[in-house]
Amino acid sequence: xxxxxxQKLPSIRRMPTYLHKLKQMRKNGLDTVSTTIMARxxxxxxxxxxxxxxxxxxxxxxxxxYKIDELIDAIKSFLNWHNTAEAVLIGAGSLGRALLGYEGxxxxxxxxxxxxxxxxxxxxxxxxxxxxxxxxxxxxxxxxLQVNMGILCVPNExxxxxxxxxxEGGINAIWNFTNVSLDVPDHVVVxxxxxxxxxxxxxxxxxxxxLTD
Amino acid sequence: xxxxxxQKLPSIRRMPTYLHKLKQMRKNGLDTVSTTIMARxxxxxxxxxxxxxxxxxxxxxxxxxYKIDELIDAIKSFLNWHNTAEAVLIGAGSLGRALLGYEGxxxxxxxxxxxxxxxxxxxxxxxxxxxxxxxxxxxxxxxxLQVNMGILCVPNExxxxxxxxxxEGGINAIWNFTNVSLDVPDHVVVxxxxxxxxxxxxxxxxxxxxLTD
DNA sequence: AAAATATAGATAAAAAAATATCGATACCCT
DNA sequence: AGGGTATCGATATTTTTTTATCTATATTTT
Ligand SMILES: NC(=O)c1ccc[n+]([C@@H]2O[C@H](COP(=O)([O-])OP(=O)(O)OC[C@H]3O[C@@H](n4cnc5c(N)ncnc54)[C@H](O)[C@@H]3O)[C@@H](O)[C@H]2O)c1
Ligand SMILES: NC(=O)c1ccc[n+]([C@@H]2O[C@H](COP(=O)([O-])OP(=O)(O)OC[C@H]3O[C@@H](n4cnc5c(N)ncnc54)[C@H](O)[C@@H]3O)[C@@H](O)[C@H]2O)c1
Numbered sequence: 336x337x338x339x340x341x342q343k344l345p346s347i348r349r350m351p352t353y354l355h356k357l358k359q360m361r362k363n364g365l366d367t368v369s370t371t372i373m374a375r376x377x378x379x380x381x382x383x384x385x386x387x388x389x390x391x392x393x394x395x396x397x398x399x400x401y402k403i404d405e406l407i408d409a410i411k412s413f414l415n416w417h418n419t420a421e422a423v424l425i426g427a428g429s430l431g432r433a434l435l436g437y438e439g440x441x442x443x444x445x446x447x448x449x450x451x452x453x454x455x456x457x458x459x460x461x462x463x464x465x466x467x468x469x470x471x472x473x474x475x476x477x478x479x480l481q482v483n484m485g486i487l488c489v490p491n492e493x494x495x496x497x498x499x500x501x502x503e504g505g506i507n508a509i510w511n512f513t514n515v516s517l518d519v520p521d522h523v524v525v526x527x528x529x530x531x532x533x534x535x536x537x538x539x540x541x542x543x544x545x546l547t548d
Numbered sequence: 549x550x551x552x553x554x555q556k557l558p559s560i561r562r563m564p565t566y567l568h569k570l571k572q573m574r575k576n577g578l579d580t581v582s583t584t585i586m587a588r589x590x591x592x593x594x595x596x597x598x599x600x601x602x603x604x605x606x607x608x609x610x611x612x613x614y615k616i617d618e619l620i621d622a623i624k625s626f627l628n629w630h631n632t633a634e635a636v637l638i639g640a641g642s643l644g645r646a647l648l649g650y651e652g653x654x655x656x657x658x659x660x661x662x663x664x665x666x667x668x669x670x671x672x673x674x675x676x677x678x679x680x681x682x683x684x685x686x687x688x689x690x691x692x693l694q695v696n697m698g699i700l701c702v703p704n705e706x707x708x709x710x711x712x713x714x715x716e717g718g719i720n721a722i723w724n725f726t727n728v729s730l731d732v733p734d735h736v737v738v739x740x741x742x743x744x745x746x747x748x749x750x751x752x753x754x755x756x757x758x759l760t761d
Numbered sequence: 762a763a764a765a766t767a768t769a770g771a772t773a774a775a776a777a778a779a780t781a782t783c784g785a786t787a788c789c790c791t
Numbered sequence: 792a793g794g795g796t797a798t799c800g801a802t803a804t805t806t807t808t809t810t811a812t813c814t815a816t817a818t819t820t821t
Contacts, residue, residue, distance in 0.1 A: 348749060414751050414752060415751045516569075526747075529561070530650075531655075534658060536561060538633070544720070
């Protein structure tokens, strides 16, 4: 029914950072890791990490730690990042271009296969090896290609109509970077990225810091 | 001491969305709002909103709601967004350009006054009316201009050294978009923006949705 | 005017998340 | 080999956040 709550949100949000650090450690030739080390890296308490990792089902070895390979695997499974998700991006503007150029997504099982835009001067262009198509072709193309994730980067005023087209095209997961709270059917999940949230947190932190010294 | 925890994080993160919606309502000529309306917009329960607003110190009128103007003001004060914060941006690459071009920051009391980069082909350029300076001038300039916020958008491998330069230049708040956990003195606050966190949440949501229908 | 409805605030309860404690296991160093 | 240290897992506790309940106040409808 679309309104089920996702639990353990804070833990889920930390997973990608674990993954990143673990991959880096593996590249450096390590094969085990302790929560103490992860904790120091992330500025958290070891117990937090242990609880998070518990969610993935891995078990560590008392006195030793966890096997890095196992952990990487378990986190990927937990996040469902083993089978790469194909996505389309809507709105090849300044944010859209940045996301199209972001190398990191490979590591996160995300593959942006095409972009869509309404601006004739952008349609037909290629950005980082992905073609930009006319937004009107979106429903037809996503249906045919069976894509079920859309990354929304259009200006606020077009956000809802773009979302409607995605829904029409069978997309059921929307990563929403606009400042608009979308109205979508129950079976469609939306993750809204509010960049100002981070700024708000930083402002409050800074303020508190200044008050105490 | 830098390791004090910020409380009410979830509430703080919701504030900018309230602010955005409230400003929009004001533009539409409204002057009061109820938590029911806000809740419908944000897909939350009214009680959540009421608790959040309580933090700002505003009081509403039973049977009526809150005064929009008062709310906007209270939220801005709460976030310390009344006095515009000046910031510099480090790394005028694809993400950096997007941020430099983002209009939304005006509303959030953030003013990016200059950018810094190491690439000679970028130094001297102007992006959205902000000049790009040589990264080596950062410490001197931020000291002189008394800027205390830095937005970090360099490639991961240069993140720490760029952070060091910021600290040298007297910056004490870093908005960190890199995939690196920075090592900074206690008096410097850091807010790390991990874009993959949102993707992780979306993946889990999508997975749960698919399992239940 | 009375009844129905919508609302905030205060307080209480429940749920979730973070943190602590402790025993068992492994490793390291002398 | 033995003592010291690091580690995990299980369980318990504390803290924080979310949600519920109930009362008083305002508005709208009849
Ligand atoms: N730029 C940033 O750093 C940033 C940060 C956070 C959030 N955002 C949000 O992301 C969204 C996009 O921002 P931006 O700065 O990239 O804007 P932009 O104007 O640079 O890009 C928007 C793109 O969408 C295209 N477009 C317009 N209408 C369209 C439609 N109906 N269908 C398809 N494409 C359409 C435009 O042609 C343009 O290419 C906005 O909602 C903004 O608030 C941007
Ligand atoms: N592109 C995205 O959508 C995106 C999303 C999330 C996070 N990030 C992160 O943001 C960071 C930047 O990503 P990007 O895609 O913009 O990379 P980019 O390569 O496009 O831009 C990096 C910029 O930093 C400059 N630079 C390099 N070394 C420097 C130094 N020592 N001092 C100052 N400037 C220096 C480069 O010249 C370049 O202009 C990375 O850490 C990336 O992981 C990017």
